[in-house]
Amino acid sequence: MRKTVLMAALIAFGFSQPSIAADSLTSKAQTAQQQEKAHNSEREAKFKQEEQTLAARKAELESRKAQLEASIESLSNAFSDNERTLAEQQKKLHLETGSLGELFGVVRQSAKELQVELEQSVANTEQPKQIKAIDDIVAAKKLPSIQELTGLWNAYQAQIASSATYADVKIPFVNGAGEIATINATRLGNFALLAEHGPVDWDGKLASDFPRLPKEVPTSADTAGIVTGQAPAVIDPSRGDIYKQLADKPTLSERFAHGGIVGKIIAGLFAIGMIIALYRAVVLTTTEQKIKKQLKSPEAPTDNPLGRVLGVYNSEKQLHVEALELRLLESIMDEQQHLERGLSMLKLLAALAPMLGLLGTVTGMIETFQVITQFGNAEPRVMAGGISMALVTTVLGLITAMPLLLAHNLLSSKAEAIRNVLERQSVGLVAQQAEAQTMESKQAYAA
Incomplete structure (x- = not known):
């Protein structure tokens, strides 16, 4: 339940x-x-x-x-x-x-040419107004006005007038130390400035000395005589271009300095060689004169090569012919050694000088190639030093070798001629002694 x-x-x-x-x-x-x-x-x-x-x-x-x-x-x-x-x-x-455009072009071109002329002219300090007018025409971008054309005409007139006159002017001058001062000078036309010490270079703003001038140059004191023709003088009409070319033409000493240390060595060898050559030339010439005198009097030997050979003959003529001949030959060889003294050194120097010149050439070219390596080859002035050394040493070597070689040849010929005289006299003495001994032998045989 x-x-x-x-x-x-x-x-x-x-x-x-x-x-x-x-x-x-x-x-x-x-x-x-x-x-x-x-x-x-x-x-x-x-x-x-x-x-x-x-x-x-x-x-x-x-x-x-x-x-x-x-x-x-x-x-x-x-x-x-x-x-x-x-x-x-x-x-x-x-x-x-229309045609005004062409006129404007012609005017501007003429103004530019005159502007360059005025910039370089020694009279530009007296023409500031004309220079200003020309600068305005060159800078203009429109057709020139009648005033500008008149200014161009006046500038031409002033330039032509100044070319026929001379005047005393004050100009800024820069000296070798870089100091700028105002000096008195005389302007000759448009192409020359004469200071108290001679012509000066004018670049349009500053005056300076030329690197080199001729020996006789006019000064500001000679201006009146130059203008009237009473004091003729050499004037550079190219505004100093000819004077500047003198600096580009080195003197003999400057060319020699371009040879460097090798050139100095070659010059030293040349001096030594010429001293030897002159000394030996004097010795051989004197010896030759003495031998000529000795030939006129062979019976009295003196202090000369032929006299010494005759002395050997006189002291040894009792010997047999063959022994006498050997003694005379020995004496001639001794004399030959004295006659040729220094000639081998001349020959050596004549052969050494071109070799040193070649050494300088190679050294100069090495220096040139080093400069090319560092700076390139765009500027020839940078390479000029090495090339000058290369060429100058070659020239010095050849100049040294040629006279030394010629002197060696002449002195060798003179020494050889003296030796030939000694040999001929020696052969004659030997032949004379042989004849004497032959006659004695015949007489002894006949007795």
Whole structure:
């Protein structure tokens, strides 16, 4: 009974439990649905607000685009109109100027040439007004006015007039120490400035001394005599270009200095060789004169090669012919050694000088190639030192070798001629002794 009641209670409770759960889930679902609906409404409101903002922005940009397109079209039309107007104006200008354009070109070209002339002219300090007028014409970008053309004409007139006059002027002068001072000078035409110490170089703003001048040059004190023709003088009409060329032509001492240490060695060898040659020439000439005197009096031997050979003959003539001949030959060989003394040194120096010249040439070329390696070969002045050394040493070697070789040949010929005289006299003495001994032998045989 109790079991039945318990089972019935359990069954009743099982059927009532799902109903309670279903009601709870339905309530939660409705609540979530309402929250989602509110959230979606809020999002839709934001989207609509953003859509309205973007639409307004789009409308604003489209308005600006329309304005820009209208501005572009307006500017394009204005540009086209300006292009047409410019073309028309240029055509009108070309038609109206006509030959005046060519005149403007000729005037500017003439003004530029005169401007360069005035910049280099020694009379430019006296023509500031003309220089200003010429500068204005050169800088102008339009047709010259009648005043400018008149200024060009006046500048030409002033330049022509100054070329026929001379005047005392004060000019800025820079000395060798770089100090600038004002000195008195005399202007000769448009091409020369004479200071108290001679002509000076004028670059348009400053005067300076020329690197080198001829020995006799005019000074400012000679101006009056030069103009009147009473004191003829050498004047450079090229505004100093000829004077400047003197600096590019080195003197003999400067050329010798280009040879460097090798050139000095060659010069020393040349001096030694010439001293030897002159000394031996004096000795051989004196010996030759003594031998000529000795030939006139062979019976009285003196202090000379032939006299010493005769002395050997007189002291040894009692010997047999063959022994006498050997003794005379020995004496001649001794004399030959004295006659040829120093000639081998001359020959050595004559052969050594060209070799030293070649050494200087190689050294100079090495220096030139080193300069090329460091600075390139764009500037010939940079390489001039090595090339000068290379060429000068070669010339010095040849100049040294030729006179030394000639002196050696002449002195050798003179020594050989003296030796031939000694040999002829020796042979004659031997033949005379042989005849005497033959006669004695015949007499002894006959007795």
